[in-house]
Amino acid sequence: MTRAQQQGGFALITSVVLLIGLTVVGTVAVRNAGFELRMSENHIQRVEALENSELPRRRLGDIVDQHIYARGWPTERGGKVLKRDFLFDIPDAYSIADLAEDKEGPRWYVTNSECEPAAQCALPATDDMDTKARFNRNIPTGIGERTRPVAAQLGVFKLRTDLNPGAGTAMVAGYEGLGKSAAAGGARILFHLESRSTSSRTVRTSAQQDVAGRAITAATYRHVVRN
Structure with missing residues (x-):
């Protein structure tokens, strides 16, 4: 074997090794880029699902407040309360569950549909909570x-009714009958408001399944009885 042939063989081997090394580096780079892309998509998905859940819940308290104040639902939504007596325009994006024209509709301030009639129960788990309203926009x-759809299922659970801090029952010893009232602070009704939503985008997993992000936000809402 001549010296030129030896050098040619060495160059071929070196080229093959370098090619293999570059192939490995390229493959790893592509895989890392794919992982980073999926991580970014997952992050965006979680943020979007959180926003989709939080947005509908912000106005839910206003709906609860006026529903209690008016003791019902407006006529344009199938209730029996005149529009002039229902001082809040429920946004079109909200639909109230179990509200039909032939009945007064649900009374969130009386009892919870998750409990037995005329009974109280503990706050149920998210999957066991009934949907009291829906949001679609x-x-x-x-x-x-460009727009993106926002859809959420809203839960309303009455926790309890009590006196505001600092309030007392006026003249308890002397007025146990009619005329007895709460003084200095009034009464309040506490509710658990919950919103369950998913992201409008999907992420394809390694199992070749499209998975949507899910978010649940909740807050305790206090309604001060004023009528």
């Missing part, structure tokens, strides 16, 4: 005229 994304 397309909101702008800020990119041209």
Whole structure:
């Protein structure tokens, strides 16, 4: 074997090794880029699901407040309360569950549908909570005229009714009959408001399944009885 042939063989081996090394590096880089892309998609998905859950819940307290104040639902929503007596326009994006034209509709301030009639029960788990309202709306994304759908299931659970801190029952010893009232602070009704939503985008997993992000937000709402 001549010296030129030896050098040619060495160059071939070196080229093959370098090619294999570059292939490995390229494969790892592509896999890392794919992982980072999926991580970014998952993060966006979680943030979007959280926003989709929080947005509907913000106005839910206003609906609860006026529903209790009016003791019912407005006529345009199938209730029996005149519009002039229902001082809050329920946004079109909200629909009230179990509200039909032939009945007064649900009374969130009386009892919880998750409990037995005329009975109290503990706050149920999220999956056991009834849907009291729904939210469906397309909101702008800020990119041209693009919009994204926002859908959420809303839960309302009455926790308890008690006196506000600092309030007392006026003249308990002397007025046990009619005329007895709460003084200095009034009464309040506490509710657990919950919103359950998913992300409008999906992420394809290694199992070739499209999985949507889910978010649950909740808060305790206090209604001060004023009528």
